[in-house]
Amino acid sequence: MGRYVLRRLLQMIPVFIGTTFLIFVMVHALGDPVNALFGDKAPDPAIAAQIRAQYNLNDPLWLQYVKYMGNLFRWNFGTTFSGQSVTSLLATAYPATLKLTAVAFTIEVVFGIGFGLISGLRRGGMADNSVLILTLVVISIPTFVTGYVLQYLIGVKWGILPATAGDPLTLQSLLLPGIVLASVSLAYVARLTRTTVAENSKADYVRTATAKGLPRRRVVINHLLRNSLIPVVTFLGTDLGALMGGALVTERIFNIHGVGFYLYQGIVRQNSNTVVGFVTILVIVFLAANLLVDLLYAVLDPRIRYA
Amino acid sequence: MPAATRARWAVIAATSLALVVTGCSSSKSSGGGTNSAGVVTAWWGDPQNPLEPANTNEVNGGAVLNMIFTGLITYDPKTSAANNANADSITSTDQQNWTVKLKPGWKFSDGTPVTASSYVDAWNYGALVTNKQVNASFFGYIDGFNDVAPTSGAPKAQTMSGLKVIDDNTFTVALSQKFSTWPQTLGYSAYYPLPKTFFSNHAGYLNQPIGNGPYEISSWTRSQKMQLRPNPQYSGTIKPQNGGIDLKVYTDTNAAYADLQSGNLDVDNGVPNSALKTIQGDLNGRYINQPAGIIQTISFPLYQADWNTDNAKLVRQGISMAIDRATITKVVFTSTRTPATEWTSPVLGAAGGYQAGICGDACNYDPAKAKALIQQGGGIPGGQLTISYNADGPHKEWVDATCNSINNALGNTTACVGRPVGTFADFRNQITSKQMTGAFRTGWQMDYPLIQDFLQPVYTTDGSSNDSHYSNQQFDALVSQANAQPNPTDSVKDFQTAEKMLATDMPAIPLWYQNGTAGWSDKVSNVMLDPFSVPVYTSITVK
Numbered sequence: 001m002g003r004y005v006l007r008r009l010l011q012m013i014p015v016f017i018g019t020t021f022l023i024f025v026m027v028h029a030l031g032d033p034v035n036a037l038f039g040d041k042a043p044d045p046a047i048a049a050q051i052r053a054q055y056n057l058n059d060p061l062w063l064q065y066v067k068y069m070g071n072l073f074r075w076n077f078g079t080t081f082s083g084q085s086v087t088s089l090l091a092t093a094y095p096a097t098l099k100l101t102a103v104a105f106t107i108e109v110v111f112g113i114g115f116g117l118i119s120g121l122r123r124g125g126m127a128d129n130s131v132l133i134l135t136l137v138v139i140s141i142p143t144f145v146t147g148y149v150l151q152y153l154i155g156v157k158w159g160i161l162p163a164t165a166g167d168p169l170t171l172q173s174l175l176l177p178g179i180v181l182a183s184v185s186l187a188y189v190a191r192l193t194r195t196t197v198a199e200n201s202k203a204d205y206v207r208t209a210t211a212k213g214l215p216r217r218r219v220v221i222n223h224l225l226r227n228s229l230i231p232v233v234t235f236l237g238t239d240l241g242a243l244m245g246g247a248l249v250t251e252r253i254f255n256i257h258g259v260g261f262y263l264y265q266g267i268v269r270q271n272s273n274t275v276v277g278f279v280t281i282l283v284i285v286f287l288a289a290n291l292l293v294d295l296l297y298a299v300l301d302p303r304i305r306y307a
Numbered sequence: 308m309p310a311a312t313r314a315r316w317a318v319i320a321a322t323s324l325a326l327v328v329t330g331c332s333s334s335k336s337s338g339g340g341t342n343s344a345g346v347v348t349a350w351w352g353d354p355q356n357p358l359e360p361a362n363t364n365e366v367n368g369g370a371v372l373n374m375i376f377t378g379l380i381t382y383d384p385k386t387s388a389a390n391n392a393n394a395d396s397i398t399s400t401d402q403q404n405w406t407v408k409l410k411p412g413w414k415f416s417d418g419t420p421v422t423a424s425s426y427v428d429a430w431n432y433g434a435l436v437t438n439k440q441v442n443a444s445f446f447g448y449i450d451g452f453n454d455v456a457p458t459s460g461a462p463k464a465q466t467m468s469g470l471k472v473i474d475d476n477t478f479t480v481a482l483s484q485k486f487s488t489w490p491q492t493l494g495y496s497a498y499y500p501l502p503k504t505f506f507s508n509h510a511g512y513l514n515q516p517i518g519n520g521p522y523e524i525s526s527w528t529r530s531q532k533m534q535l536r537p538n539p540q541y542s543g544t545i546k547p548q549n550g551g552i553d554l555k556v557y558t559d560t561n562a563a564y565a566d567l568q569s570g571n572l573d574v575d576n577g578v579p580n581s582a583l584k585t586i587q588g589d590l591n592g593r594y595i596n597q598p599a600g601i602i603q604t605i606s607f608p609l610y611q612a613d614w615n616t617d618n619a620k621l622v623r624q625g626i627s628m629a630i631d632r633a634t635i636t637k638v639v640f641t642s643t644r645t646p647a648t649e650w651t652s653p654v655l656g657a658a659g660g661y662q663a664g665i666c667g668d669a670c671n672y673d674p675a676k677a678k679a680l681i682q683q684g685g686g687i688p689g690g691q692l693t694i695s696y697n698a699d700g701p702h703k704e705w706v707d708a709t710c711n712s713i714n715n716a717l718g719n720t721t722a723c724v725g726r727p728v729g730t731f732a733d734f735r736n737q738i739t740s741k742q743m744t745g746a747f748r749t750g751w752q753m754d755y756p757l758i759q760d761f762l763q764p765v766y767t768t769d770g771s772s773n774d775s776h777y778s779n780q781q782f783d784a785l786v787s788q789a790n791a792q793p794n795p796t797d798s799v800k801d802f803q804t805a806e807k808m809l810a811t812d813m814p815a816i817p818l819w820y821q822n823g824t825a826g827w828s829d830k831v832s833n834v835m836l837d838p839f840s841v842p843v844y845t846s847i848t849v850k
Contacts, residue, residue, distance in 0.1 A: 035739060036732035037355065038441055039364050040750050041764075041772045042739050046458055050439045083357040083513060084529055092530065148561070156568045163565040167531050167555075255562035257531055264558070265353060268699060270732050 001298075005291070012287045016280075017069075023279045024065050024272060032057070033270035037081060055273075068276065078273035080266075086277040089262050094281065097258035099169055100251070101243045103178030104185075108239070112186045113232065116193020117225065123198050131194070135187035143246070147180045147253040164255040177254040181247060185239050192235055196228040203227075230300050237293030241286035344550035345849025347831055349574040349842065350563045351554035353530050358516045360499040361433025361440035369496055370841050374535055374552065375416070375518035376499040377543045379407065379426070380490065384837040384846075387600075387654050387756035389491040392543055393421065393500070393519065395476075397490035402793055405489065409476040414540040415502040416523035423478035425500035431455070431466040432506070433497055442497040444771050445754070448489065450481040485791035487798050492755045521547050521845050531556055535844075547845045548833070567826055573849075574834055576825040576842050580701060583641040586826055594826045598645050599840035600652045600753035601821035602761070605694060605709075606775040608743040609814055613688035621684030623813035624669045626692065626746075629677035629716035632670070635708045636819050643824055646670075647817035650809055651761040652753065654838035660758030660799040666810050666817055674716035681717065691721060693745035697734035698727035702748060709818075738774050749774050749815060756838050758802045762786060766814060777814035 034048045034057065051057075055078075056064050071078060077086035115135075119128035138146070154176060155163025165173040200206060201224055209219045248260030259278055266274030297304045354368035360376065363369055379394035391397070395408040413421040432438055434446035436456040446452055450469025455462045469481035482489060492498075500519060505512045515524055521543065522535040536551040555572065557563040560579035566572035568589060578586060578594075586594050607623060609615045632646035645653070649665035668676075681687060694710060696702035703725065710723035726745065728734040737743060751772070753760045763786050764770045768778040782805050789801030809815075823840025830850055835843040 030730050031733035032736050033732050035735035036730070038735070040735075040752065041364070041444075042774065043441075044436075044444050044456070044771075046436045046456055047439055047441065047443055049459075050436060054439065081356060082354055089530070151565050156565050159569060163569040163571065164562045166571065167528070252559040253562060255558050255566070257556065257558065261558045262530070268730075269355065270730065 008291050016283060019283045020276055020280050021065060023276050027272040027275050028061055030270050077277040080271050080274055081269060086273050093259045093262045096169060096256055097244055097247050100174055100177055100247055100256055100258060103174045104182040104243055107178055107182040108186045108189055112189025113193050115190040117197055120194040120197025131190055135190050138183050138187040143184060144249050146183055147250060150176060150180055151253060177250050181250040189232060192232050196231055200224055200228045226300060233296050234293055237289050240289045244282060244285055341848040346551045346553055347549050347573045347847050347849060348553045348555055350577045351556050353556050357513050361442045361497045363496055364441050372496045374520055374522040374844055375516060375524060376520040378499050379493040382494050382756055384835055384843045387656055387659060387838045389494060402485040402487040402791055403482050405480045407478050411476050413519055413542045415517050415519045416538045416540050417502060417517050419502050421500055421519050422475045423472045427470045427472050427478050429501035430470060434467055436462050445497040448482045448486055450483050487790060487792050488757050488759055491757055495754045521545055545845050548848050552844050567828060570828055573828045573831045574842055578824045578826055583643060590826045595836055596643055596822050596824045597836060598653045598820045599823040600654045600756060600838045602647055602652055602751050603818045603821060604749045604815040605746050606749040606815040607746050610741050610776045611744055618684040619688060620812055621680050622687055625677045625680030626713060627669050627813060627816040628673045629713040630709055631672045631712045632819055635705060639705045639708050643822045644819035647819050650806055650817050651758050652820050655756055655758055659756060660802055662803055665806050669810050670817060677716045692723040693726040695726040695728055695747035697731040699730050758799055762802055762806060775814045779808060779812060782808050
């Protein structure tokens with residue numbers, strides 16, 4: 001198990017370098033950011049040159065990348081054009097996104113698995129059909145449409161929940177964006193759970209457990225659900241990273257100053273420090289989530305062993 | 308300043324869906340009278356650069372600087388007239404050497420006095436090339452600017468020779484050329500004074516800028532919000548009518564609009580395009596839409612041989628006549644643009660040099676004549692007109708509409724096409740490195756309400772923003788002559804004579820003036836926009 005984790009950690013290094021380099025190249029492919037600082041005016045050449053020198057923009061791309069990575073290992077993520085250190089942006093953005101993701105993830109897990117279990121156990125029933133129809137509707141509507149419609153109805157028109165998440169972020173104000181962010185994944189989780197529960201409920205071990213006279217509650221929770229959750233956990237693990245990335249749209253709609261906001265601003269202003277810094281952390285989150293999922297398999301399914 | 312129109316998220320189009328269902332805004336009973344301690348919540352965006360006066364050239368940073376600083380002069384929000392603020396007098400006998408006298412006793416919000424050195428040091432800092440201030444070019448008229456900001460290499464001097472402190476409240480400025488309206492330019496943020504702490508504790512200053520204006524910054528959470536409260540040390544006459552302003556950074560203009568409708572935001576001057584159709588009903592008329600000092604134009608690459616001929620002038624005039632400005636501003640922009648008939652802005656007023664119709668027939672929609680002129684000029688160079696624009700801004704719609712209008716006039720569906728460029732930065736790169744082969748969109752937001760600012764930087768041969776590289780010696784001579792006129796009326800006349808040449812040469816086609824828009828909640832009143840389309844925060848009252 002320890003060796004396995006170590007091997008996985010070592011594999012992360014090339015993945016990490018590869019992704020950050022790709023992002024670095026892509027941001028630079030957008031062109032020279034200095035002109036945009038001067039707006040619709042022609043930049044003063046001397047000053048533009050000074051700014052380029054400050055951000056190493058005159059160096060060849062590979063050298064810029066090496067310099068950037070060198071700073072990164074000293075935990076120096078660089079500064080934005082407005083003079084803020086990217087580290088301080090990370091420190092304000094990630095907690096906000098994590099809070100939103102946590103709310104969304106909780107909603108996704110609780111309601112996704114709950115709905116899936118109910119409809120899986122009562123296949124063809126009223127509950128099953130309504131879950132299927134509802135999830136189909138949710139999956140087919142893009143997140144930003146759900147977002148704006150719910151914001152208008154619940155936030156503006158009826159005033160049940162705050163229309164935007166203000167500062168500081170409260171659980172109440174994160175509820176609406178959390179539901180929007182979770183909705184599509186929730187639908188997938190429900191459908192996935194439903195299928196595996198439906199399949200496994202005919203399995204031998206379930207029949208055996210029932211035949212032994214175990215209470216239905218134990219059969220469903222300890223035997224049926226535990227085995228049915230393996231594919232769901234895989235999905236949830238990768239989805240955790242996707243949620244943080246997908247928060248980009250939701251954060252804009254509900255005015256949450258998280259990763260999405262800074263990433264968007266970084267791209268618009270072509271500040272590679274911001275973009276690469278934020279993506280670097282996102283990559284780490286993705287890699288860690290994947291590793292966690294793989295380790296969770298062993299917990300759920302005793303037949304899986306890592307040597 | 309750049310035009311305030313920057314990138315908007317592509318999904319905005321979809322939001323109209325959410326906003327079609329117009330709801331009645333809830334009407335709360337107000338007690339009547341005003342609450343002078345009431346705090347106003349206002350829309351804001353993250354400033355692009357550090358909040359240094361000479362380093363701020365966009366609206367978000369500009370809005371804050373405008374509140375925390377009062378310069379030598381201020382502009383009347385209604386008439387755009389320049390009035391002395393911190394200056395007691397700015398005088399000259401030869402329109403080139405100026406003496407500035409300050410009103411004594413003014414203080415920064417940290418209690419230190421505002422003296423002649425506060426100005427001279429600030430201007431020297433702003434001009435010095437190693438300080439990398441994006442507004443450095445504003446000091447270009449001052450003697451010695453070329454020593455502190457040479458085009459290449461290290462600066463030869465640290466301070467400009469044209470600036471001299473006489474005593475605590477007096478300093479003199481020597482300009483490198485005659486410039487009679489120079490005092491009226493001094494309301495721009497680049498010319499604000501700076502306290503000593505700016506130089507001694509620069510990092511600390513940037514975290515909490517200190518000024519001499521009606522407000523002071525009481526707290527600032529970067530990228531989130533800023534709280535401004537009345538500055539007890541303020542000595543000027545434009546005192547805040549409210550208990551302070553809370554600026555709130557919005558990730559998206561639609562989010563701000565939702566907050567405005569649900570009562571969490573009081574003043575929203577970032578109204579999204581998708582809301583314009585319903586805003587009157589949404590807000591029960593609490594909405595203002597008035598021309599601002601911003602003009603949108605289509606420029607031509609006069610550095611390309613085939614665009615720099617006498618025949619091409621006719622073609623450009625023809626293209627201008629083929630554009631149906633009235634319909635486009637009404638349909639595409641929901642009347643938040645006003646068709647342009649010259650190259651400045653109505654906010655200047657008649658005294659300031661605005662004169663409707665200088666462009667003459669060339670700016671009137673006349674498809675038949677347009678076609679004839681273009682044919683007379685030998686057709687569009689290259690056979691097809693391309694209009695380049697930055698795709699990260701809201702430009703596609705109007706460029707396509709403009710091209711449609713041209714195509715209809717010429718009876719040729721491919722005479723004109725839009726050419727999107729991915730980002731604003733790349734777009735500006737192509738313009739400044741003279742890579743354009745066809746027409747391209749240009750916008751000009753005035754720095755100060757003077758006809759000079761609309762003509763000199765944009766159309767004189769060495770103009771800092773002469774994107775089309777238009778060069779006409781007669782035009783240049785008239786601008787110099789206008790700057791040397793001691794009498795403002797004569798000066799304006801000369802500028803207008805120069806402007807008339809643009810109608811024949813047509814280096815850029817005037818399209819429309821951009822309006823400033825703002826909506827507000829039922830909790831506040833007296834919301835006005837100044838000629839820069841920034842709310843006049845000091846005058847807002849809370850019910």
